[in-house]
Structures are given as C-alpha cells and as structure tokens.
Amino acid sequence: MKKYILRRILQAIPLLWFISLVSFALIKLAPGDPVNSFVTPNMSAEDVERIRHSLGLDQPVYMQYLIWLKNIFQGDFGYSLTTHRPVLTMILERLPATIGLMGAALLLSLLIAIPISMIAAAKKNRVTDRVISMVSYIGISIPSFWFGIMLIYIFAVKLHVLPSMGMRTIGVDSIWDILKHGILPCAVLTFMNVSMYSRYIRSQAISQLEEDYVQIQYAYGATKNRVLWRHVLKNVLLPIITILGMSFADLIAGAFITETVFSWPGMGSLGITSIFALDYPVIMGITMFSSVMLVIGNLVADILYGVADPRIKTMR
C-alpha cells in the first residue's frame, strides 16, 4: 500500500516538470519584449541593458529556465505587469474563493448525483429514469455561462431574490451574505457536475445490478433497498472516485467561466482579466496553480481509490 502511494507520487513528478516547462514557455513565447514594461521614455540604451541583465534576460534560455525554476521553488512567481504586486500574493488572495466555490459545488454534486443516479438505475427505463436522463443530457449540453446568465435573469433581474455578482455586498460582512452570493454560481457548477456524474454512476450501477452477487443477495432474502444501498452502492462508490479525478479538469474550466459570469473574485476571474491585460507573470502563475491543483486532485483520487478498494489495499 505504501509502495502504491509512493509510486503514484513519483509518477506525478514528470507531470509537474512538464507543467513547469509549459508555464515557462508561456512567458518566453509571450509576444513583445518583457523589458518594455520596465522601460520609461527617458532611459538610455545602457539603462535598458542593465535592466535586461538584472532580469537575467541576457542569459541562454536554459539558464533562464533554471533561474526561473529556482525562483518558483522559493515562492517567487514574479510581479504582475499591471498591479506590480507579487503574483503569488495575488493568487493566494483569490484561491479561497475558488476553492470554496469548487468544493461546495463538488460536495453538493455528489450528494445529489449519487442518490438520484442509484434510483435511476434501479428504475431503469421507467419514467423516473427517463426524466433524470433527460435532465442530465441537458446538463452536459448546456453552455455553463448561458445557464448562469439565465439564472441571473430569473433570480436577480426578475425576482430580485439573489445577488447577481461578486461575493459580498459592500459594507456587509457576514457568512450569510457570502452564501447568498454563492448560491447561483454554485448552482451552475453543481448542475453541470451532477449531469456528468449521474450518467456515469447510473451506468455503473446498472452493470453492478447485473452482477451475480446481486442475484445471490436476493436469493438470501435481501430487500431491493438493502441490495441497492449497501451492496451496489459500495461497488459504485469506488469508480466514482476515479471519475472525480477525471472530472477535475472540467471542474476547473467550469469554475473559470462561472467565476467570470458572476464576477466571483476567484482565481478564474483573475486569470481571465490577466489574459485580457496580457499580464504574463499572472497568467503563468495561474497556469501553474491550476495544473498543480489538477495533478494533486488526480493524485488524491488515486490514493483514495487505493485505500478504499480492498483489492488494491491488500496488495502489499
């Protein structure tokens, strides 16, 4: 088991290295000369060269990469071209909002997706199942931003019951206020996730229901509910962990778009603004952060799977 975890962690290392290459390339390939943002009209050519030297830009590319890597390890992600603040600080300020939104949506999605898709599987091809299937079809086909706009129209513009943007009302400092702001963006993310997960969980549960051990359970006097909620559920929960890991990329993309629609002050909306401003250090920082989040998400999912599945756990 320890070996399994260790191996999984080691496997993540080349991935992280590749991510660092991509991130570095993002900065190097950025159009324009990075020195320009430090140049003021009254500087001489030597001044410009001095800045170039102080930034390490006169060195060969691989040296620049190594220096850059060293800086990253020391937590130095550079400075924003627009705000001139440290990139790391800017991202860390925004991270809680993103993680809070994503985490809440993830948790809610599982709490909704698991029961409804188990019920759909148990009532395969009946009305309940067809309704759930149809709704999840819509969920995977609806553009998330449009769904967000529609929710804003209904709940903020027409009904005036929920705020349409931001995370707080200015001058109000309460958890309730943040929750109220979070309802709509969370609803968008949850709907998308539930649709994606439930299709998967349903088909998993249906194939589990055809397994011999289900027949055996009936033959030993178990009720339908007992079989579904104990025996089948236990088997379905395992693959859910995998699909969670796999859906992480979509979750991050969804969070970026949703944050923008609702002006949610998270990493995603920071990313979009920095792309428009061509603020390369911030773009690079966010790329790294979201990639690392993805890698860690997958890693955690794999390790959880190993811990949860007795077939892997007992492999020493």
Added chain:
Amino acid sequence: MTELLSVQNLKTSFMTREGEVESVRGVSFDIQQGEVVGIVGESGSGKSITAKSLLGLIQPPGVIKEGKVLFHGQDLRQMTEPQLRAIRGNQIAMIFQDPMTSLNPVIRVGAQMIEVLRRHQKLDKAGARQRAIEMLREVGIPSPEQRIDQYPHEFSGGMRQRVMIAMALSCKPELLIADEPTTALDVTIQAQILNLMKQLRDATNTSILLITHDLGVVAQVCTRVIVMYGGMIMEEGTVEDIFERPSHPYTQGLLRSIPRVKEGQRERLVSIEGTPPNLLHPPTGCPFMERCPHAMDKCREMPPYFVPEEGHRSLCWLLSSDMQQQKREQEGDEQ
C-alpha cells in the same frame, strides 16, 4: 420420506423485443425430504431458469406465467414479497455457478455471512460471527477466525465455493438449490466440493436440487434425475433408471456423449447433432424431434408422459403401447 417441494406445471417466459421466449414450458416434479435430485440439460434447456423460478428470482423481462411451487404444501407463488424473503436463504438456500462473482467483492466474507445470519436467525453480532466461523470450519476452511475478515479476492475459487456453501447452510435450510456449483472449478476441486456437499447432506438431511449439464456429477451425488430439454422434462427416474435403462432418445444421446476412459484409451465423444429448438417459437410437437434419430410423423404431436416402470417417466412416443408392440414384433421376426 415426506414431500418437501412440489412443482406443478411451471411456465416461465422472457418477453423480448422479438417476442415471447418460452424458457420453461410446463415443468412438474417433486422433491422428498433428504433427497438429492439432479436436473440435467444443455445450456438453454431451461434448467437454471427453473431453479430461479422456484424462489421467484426471475427478473424482468422474465415472467413466471403459471404453475404452483408448493413448499410444505404452501404455494410460494401466492406469497407476498416479505413472506418470500423470510424463506429465501433461510429455509431454501441457493448457490450459483461462479464462486468468483457470487460474493460481493468489496465486503468482507464474514460480514456477508453475518448479514444473512442476522436477517434470518435471531442472533446478535457476536453470536452471528461465532456461527459464521463454525460454518466456515465445517466446510473445511482452515483458520476460519482469520479468514472471516478477509475479502473474497483473497480466496481461491474452490475456497470461495466453500464459503458460499457455508453461507447457504448457515441458516440450516431444508432445501439447497445448487446451480452448476462445480462447473467453474478445476476437476480435483470439483470432486472435493461434491464430496463436501454429500457429507453435509448426510449430516444435516438437507434436500438438494442440483442443476448441472454434467451427467458425471449427477451419477456421483444424486438419487433421482430429471432430464430437461427445450424447456420441458424429457425423462425422469432414479439414477439407475436413467443410466441403465434410459428410455428417451435424448437421454440416450446425452449418455453417449459422456467421455469414458476405456482400457487406457479415450472413447470418441459422440455429440448429438443439431441445435436445441428455438424457444421464441417452440415446436408444438416433441421438442427433440429435429435432432432425434427415431423421429417419425407422430412426433409432430406432443407426446404424453409414458411410465415404463414405477417412478420413471418419459416424454416420447416410442414408449406408447403401439410402438412397444411393434418393437416386440420386430424382435420376434428377427428370432
């Protein structure tokens, strides 16, 4: 001996897109207390469906269309779901073909046994666990105290089938339905499991209904044999009746297809030519007609059961008094 189970005119069909597949077409038989009855047939003969129908375990699109399943004289088909559940795994237990898939892979073996014990017996957790360990020991699983907390994948196929038997017998059932219990196992393990079943039967006087396609298995453990084909019983009799005086051409064909080792040389395997009937549109006459070497015009009509001797019946026109008369005359001519 008293009658434990009586099946009367059981019919089970599957409603497919193409139409109704009549898998079991009117099957009747009895099982006495302490008896070991074998149902033999090829795959698709309806033997497994018959077994599952007894406990009402047929899932849609399957439907039990008619018939009675009398257990201690009470019709299981008239019972409510809760009444049936109280019998399943308790008075009537079942084991299936593939021990690799019969147990839930993510739940400990002991927990699965305890679940059944606590459902049917008024036992507390510790008591149920104790009983489960005893049962595992009884079926020959070494160090059951440790094994009980292991997962199914930590057991070999044979060991898993032993676990299944332990689970099946844990509530001291009166009838054990074993659906191809040894088919998925190695030959040596097969013999062990069959021996175990025989021993347990002798010790507990549990009746066994053994479903198999292997006449060798039947010969080893059964007292009475039912031969099924095309969803119907072709022939029924004691093991001696069936093996020494088979009266149905299908049974005769089956017996010829058993490989035998004779004087160090393997006899050539004779299989019955042709394929089983299509049960989507089953023939109105004898289902075996298409493949039967003795087929005649009369076979287009469904034969009744003829009784060549007591306790022995056969669904074949060859046993009609006319045909027997003819046969005797022919034999007379030859002399």
Added chain:
Amino acid sequence: MNRMRWRNVKTQFKEQKMGIVALIVLGIFIIAAVFAFLAPHDPNKIVVTERLLPPSAAHWFGTDDNGRDYFARALYGGRVSLSVGFFAMIVAVVVGTTVGAVSGYFGGAMDNILMRFVDVLMSIPSFFLMLILNAYLKPGISTIVIIIGLLSWMSIARIVRAETLSVKEREYVLYARVSGQSNFKIITKHIVPSILPTIIVSATINIASAILMESSLSFLGLGIQQPNSSWGSMLNNAQGYIGDAPYMALFPGIFILVTVLSFNFLGDVFRVAFEPKVNRR
C-alpha cells in the same frame, strides 16, 4: 464496416425517437446556416435608430445593441459555430486516430511514449490553455479550429488505441502482415476501417464538445472576433443587456443547447447501435 452494424443504426433510430428528432433539428440548422444569405436583413448593417428592438414581424429575433437584425446574425452565427465545431472535430479525429492507431499497432516504446504524452496533456487544464493561446495568437476562425482540435484529441486517441489493440490480433490483419503489406497500408486499409464505428461515435460527441468550447471562448471574448460572430460571441455582450433585452441572451443560448444536445443524442444512438453490449442501457 459490415452491413449489420448499419442495420443496427437503422433499428436504433426507429426505437429512439429522440435520435430522429436530433437528426431533423441538425438538418434544419445546417440548411439554415448554408442558406443564411437568404435572410431578409444584412447581419452587419448597423441601424442606430433601431437599437434593442424586441422581436417583431420585421425583426423576428429583434435587434441587438447596434441595431443589427438578430435573426440574420443568428443564422450567420450558426454558420460559424457549426463549422468551427465540424472542422475542430476533423482536426481532433485525424490527430487522435493517427496517434491511437500508431500507438496501438506498433506498441512497445512508441506506445509508451505516446500514451504518456496523452496522459500529460490530459492532466493540464486545457481550457485555460486555449484561452491563453487565443490571446497570444492572431485571432481568427482557423486559429480557433486548430486550438480546439489540438487540445481535444486525447480521449479519441485512447479509445482508438484500445480498439486497435484488439483488432490487430484478428486473422485478416495477421494475414495482411504475413503477406508483407506495409504497416501504413495495414493501418489505413484494415485497422482504421474496422474501428470506424468507434471513431464515428467519438467524432459525434467531439463536435458537441467543440461547439461548447468555441461558445465559451467566444463568450469570454477570446474566440470569434468582430465582425464575425458565432452564437457564443453573440452572448458576449448579451449579458450586459439582460435586463433590457433578455431575448438577446435567449436565442443564441437555446441554439447552442439544442445543437449540442442533438449531437450528444446522436452520439449515444450510434454508440448503442454499434456496441450491442451497451444495448438498452
């Protein structure tokens, strides 16, 4: 591809009424996109006096914030959305099939390297990368097609590889190898045709996700740029007028939803038809 599979497709369409509906809807959208020039108004003609008019007989879908006819814009927008989806799918299918087939057919080190590469690509947040690339590169329809295509072929490669692994052991492929046909010929003449059903399923689903991605990129303002428009870019400024002109957000969104939904339905109909195992699920 054998005839039986196609017969399955036909029966499947007969059974799944939604499949037929999806086909009809897509047919209408494609025809509308092709004949967009028949629209009664010029999609780019700005009429300052006719800003934000609600739907009427003259302007079926109303007018936008520049007084342009929204119906005409929706027709041309559909043209862009559908073609970006289609061509991005072609790019993804070509790359994915090539990588998958080569990886599965040759196996060994080649397989290892290619599949590791796929793993790596799948574990970076590709959507953010698309945004960045769009910002870096010269925006345009072909840029978007290539970016979406090049960042969404990985799952196709995985599926094609798995299929290739099983197909390459079949007799006719083994025979072709023994009789000395070139690897290229074996892959193009034997392997790819026999896994075509799988490719078709993936391609159909891929169009759906490509259209969704394009619409997201364009909505964020990093996709299709003025004067061109797609359904996604039409939504870009609709959010600002959601109070005054909700129809501006309504129409393009519904078109995207219905189109993507139809492709997803179609993909599932194909899947069930081609893989009898998943029948009735």
